[in-house]
Amino acid sequence: MKHWVCWKSRVRDSDGAVRVSRGCTTNLEQVPFYCSTFSSAQSTHPSHTKRHTGGQYAIVCCSGDFCNNGSFPELPPIVYKDGVPMDPNHGKYITRMTAAILGPVLALGLLGAVVILLMRRSHRKRLMAARTLTDPETFYTSDDLLRVTAAGDSTLREYMEHSLTSGSGSGLPLLIQRTLAKQIMLAECIGKGRYGEVWRGVWHGENVAVKIFFSRDEASWSRETEIYSTVLLRHENILGYIGSDMTSRNSCTQLWLVTHHHPLGSLYDHLNRATLNHHQTMKICLSAVNGLVHLHTEIFGTQGKPAIAHRDIKSKNILVKMNGSCVIADFGLAVTHIQATGELDVAANPRVGTKRYMAPEVLDETINTECFESYRRVDIYAFGLVLWEVCRRTLSNGIAEDYKPPFHDLVPNDPSFEDMKKVVCVDQQRPVLPNRWASNTTLSGMAKLMKECWHHNPNVRLPALRIKKTLAKLASSDINVHLNLDF
Numbered sequence: 001m002k003h004w005v006c007w008k009s010r011v012r013d014s015d016g017a018v019r020v021s022r023g024c025t026t027n028l029e030q031v032p033f034y035c036s037t038f039s040s041a042q043s044t045h046p047s048h049t050k051r052h053t054g055g056q057y058a059i060v061c062c063s064g065d066f067c068n069n070g071s072f073p074e075l076p077p078i079v080y081k082d083g084v085p086m087d088p089n090h091g092k093y094i095t096r097m098t099a100a101i102l103g104p105v106l107a108l109g110l111l112g113a114v115v116i117l118l119m120r121r122s123h124r125k126r127l128m129a130a131r132t133l134t135d136p137e138t139f140y141t142s143d144d145l146l147r148v149t150a151a152g153d154s155t156l157r158e159y160m161e162h163s164l165t166s167g168s169g170s171g172l173p174l175l176i177q178r179t180l181a182k183q184i185m186l187a188e189c190i191g192k193g194r195y196g197e198v199w200r201g202v203w204h205g206e207n208v209a210v211k212i213f214f215s216r217d218e219a220s221w222s223r224e225t226e227i228y229s230t231v232l233l234r235h236e237n238i239l240g241y242i243g244s245d246m247t248s249r250n251s252c253t254q255l256w257l258v259t260h261h262h263p264l265g266s267l268y269d270h271l272n273r274a275t276l277n278h279h280q281t282m283k284i285c286l287s288a289v290n291g292l293v294h295l296h297t298e299i300f301g302t303q304g305k306p307a308i309a310h311r312d313i314k315s316k317n318i319l320v321k322m323n324g325s326c327v328i329a330d331f332g333l334a335v336t337h338i339q340a341t342g343e344l345d346v347a348a349n350p351r352v353g354t355k356r357y358m359a360p361e362v363l364d365e366t367i368n369t370e371c372f373e374s375y376r377r378v379d380i381y382a383f384g385l386v387l388w389e390v391c392r393r394t395l396s397n398g399i400a401e402d403y404k405p406p407f408h409d410l411v412p413n414d415p416s417f418e419d420m421k422k423v424v425c426v427d428q429q430r431p432v433l434p435n436r437w438a439s440n441t442t443l444s445g446m447a448k449l450m451k452e453c454w455h456h457n458p459n460v461r462l463p464a465l466r467i468k469k470t471l472a473k474l475a476s477s478d479i480n481v482h483l484n485l486d487f
Helices: 031-035 090-132 215-228 267-273 278-296 372-392 417-426 435-439 441-453 464-476
Strands: 005-012 018-025 046-049 056-062 184-192 196-203 206-213 241-249 252-260 307-309 318-320 326-328 335-338 343-346
Touching: 005 031, 031 056, 184 206, 196 252, 206 215, 215 241, 215 252, 267 318, 267 372, 278 307, 278 326, 278 372, 278 441, 278 464, 307 372, 335 372, 372 441, 372 464, 435 441, 441 464
Parallel strands: none
Antiparallel strands: 005 018, 005 056, 046 056, 184 196, 196 206, 206 252, 241 252, 307 335, 318 326, 335 343
């Protein structure tokens, strides 16, 4: 009869995992292997340390039927090197504890990074939004603004490469350095016309005006760019020029002309908004004619300036600065003249001037197009109409007329050549002068001046310099006008 030896055991692996087993054997040679144990001090059951693994096991051997039934032997607690017992589930506890600590820390760190990113972005937006104020000293930019890209590499390089010089003060040599349109963000459309649109843009943190021409009006853009590039054109009463560029937006080529931005807009807009006192009226008129004198005058010298006739003087082409003075804008139809050579440069341009402001000799086509003086006299006629517009909005005894354009009572809103020719040339009518002007020294003097400006005979019209001196005299004799007349 074979002798059976049975056992039951509990084993703890080095990673803390515990497993149990039981069985019997008839191989007496294996009995010492199973049952030769050392007693544990903490248990009545024998236990062993697994060799080279750091694990433990406890085995109970017995003989007899079903002797290894029942519970398995217990293992002693895990002991640190300093003798403190450790829970056998300590490894799992450490893992859970680590996850419990690191999880929230990582989540908080990620949340903090997102918050910081959003705060920085919000801060940038607040700084940008702060510049949207209507104060002209503030500036504007936004993530929603339109950004444009250059249409090719040349922009104006080929167009103006032979006419650009450094130090002219015209601003155009900037375009040789880089493409201007890439640096400008368009903020809002502030005007539209037959030629295109005018946008307020932001360039290097400053507000600028961007005049965007339709491609069909390239001749006006080219001419205006050429005029603005003239040496010594810069003047306090000429719209400040920054540069021109060819660019594309939405796959359409655009022609840009970038100038200083004047938030009050045109004189036409200004007169529609408000009435004027005598001081404001004289400041507007004197500054406007001061710009016209600069245009009409040729400056001689190594770096001189040709005489320039505007050919489209009107209240919409005169802009009002924040200090109440004016600048002349829009040189798309300008004519230049150099006395030394007799050269008269009338650029080919299908565009015509504003019919409402056209002089009689233009309407009846009797103008001498070979004589530069003829073009200057056309400007003077139109300037006389602008004086009438301004004076109608000037208060006297608390009274001022509503704004109306010249000939508003004689022609439709968009008059034809024939409409204007009949009124101006055939009937020789001029805007009606309000009766109240006769009792006001300044306004009656202005009435006499504008009559000399819009005279039917061009040779009778006053030159711009004479108009300037007459206005200065009227201003100096008006106690309500306080201007520095040292032009």
